[in-house]
Amino acid sequence: CRQSESGRHRLTVAPIIKEVVKLLRSSLPATIDIRCLIGGATAAVTADPTHIYQVLMNLGTNAAHAMRKKGGILEVHLSEVISDRDPVPCLDGDLVPGRYVRLSVRDTGPGIPPSVMGRIFDPFFTTKAPGEGTGMGLSVVHGIMKSYGGGIQVESKPGEGTTFHVFFPLADRQDTSAVEPQASFPAGKGHVLVVDDEKSIVDSVGHMLRYLGYEVRMSTSSLEALEAFRTSPDEFDLVILDQTMPHMTGVELAQAFMGVRSDIPIILCTGFSEMTDANRAKDLGIREFVTKPIVMEDMAKTVRKVMEQAV
Numbered sequence: 685c686r687q688s689e690s691g692r693h694r695l696t697v698a699p700i701i702k703e704v705v706k707l708l709r710s711s712l713p714a715t716i717d718i719r720c721l722i723g724g725a726t727a728a729v730t731a732d733p734t735h736i737y738q739v740l741m742n743l744g745t746n747a748a749h750a751m752r753k754k755g756g757i758l759e760v761h762l763s764e765v766i767s768d769r770d771p772v773p774c775l776d777g778d779l780v781p782g783r784y785v786r787l788s789v790r791d792t793g794p795g796i797p798p799s800v801m802g803r804i805f806d807p808f809f810t811t812k813a814p815g816e817g818t819g820m821g822l823s824v825v826h827g828i829m830k831s832y833g834g835g836i837q838v839e840s841k842p843g844e845g846t847t848f849h850v851f852f853p854l855a856d857r858q859d860t861s862a863v864e865p866q867a868s869f870p871a872g873k874g875h876v877l878v879v880d881d882e883k884s885i886v887d888s889v890g891h892m893l894r895y896l897g898y899e900v901r902m903s904t905s906s907l908e909a910l911e912a913f914r915t916s917p918d919e920f921d922l923v924i925l926d927q928t929m930p931h932m933t934g935v936e937l938a939q940a941f942m943g944v945r946s947d948i949p950i951i952l953c954t955g956f957s958e959m960t961d962a963n964r965a966k967d968l969g970i971r972e973f974v975t976k977p978i979v980m981e982d983m984a985k986t987v988r989k990v991m992e993q994a995v
Contacts, residue, residue, distance in 0.1 A: 774835025
């Protein structure tokens with residue numbers, strides 16, 4: 685997860701939770717009812733706000749996927765937990781007694797089968813169909829919580845839904861310099877083409893961009909995206925490509941796009957292990973890169989930067 689302490693500072697959690705819930709509401713189908721209860725409205729932690737965003741976005745997206753067929757209720761709760769004597773039981777071992785901020789995400793889906801419960805945080809493990817997920821969402825959540833000395837609880841019964849509780853250590857009360865995180869991301873205008881062979885990722889990026897004010901066209905086929913671009917090359921202001929795709933890599937597809945229109949700005953989304961290809965790609969005309977897992981703040985800033993450079 686490439687965790688770093690460089691972006692951590694004391695902040696209240698509630699504004700970030702409200703912002704992510706707003707994004708989820710705008711991106712999920714009407715069959716899923718989102719309910720948000722902010723009990724620990726003034727609770728503060730020492731954290732990087734993008735990590736809190738990642739945790740809730742991954743848990744919320746997973747919960748929504750579990751209810752995609754029949755709909756249901758997605759509940760997001762924020763509260764403060766005080767355990768003066770008893771340890772807090774979690775998957776990786778009990779947390780020491782203390783004060784914690786608990787973020788809970790509950791769905792009314794079919795639940796997690798006991799046979800796979802022990803593997804849900806393993807990297808690349810997924811019960812989703814091909815193209816619906818990478819199996820990295822819960823692994824990212826696990827990595828983030830471990831880096832904070834926090835913990836995770838999971839409650840699930842087949843047919844009765846699933847609840848994830850994540851615990852962040854509460855910031856020292858003696859430090860009163862809580863920083864309110866910026867609740868909004870840089871928005872913009874323009875028509876963006878997003879190409880990724882995984883539908884869940886292309887949908888997620890598309891929802892992010894629409895929320896930020898952009899018009900979006902999405903495609904899970906590199907060949908179909910190229911044909912659409914050839915048909916109307918001046919329709920698009922920006923193209924966002926995944927690097928690892930069947931038929932054509934992101935770099936190859938970018939070269940094909942620039943062969944049709946040499947000035948089209950392109951952003952390449954890469955995994956951390958793909959940065960060698962990414963560095964080579966920059967020499968070929970790729971404007972910027974976004975490293976997966978994709979964080980809305982990074983995407984918003986990068987898209988805005990590239991759009992402004994293209995004016």
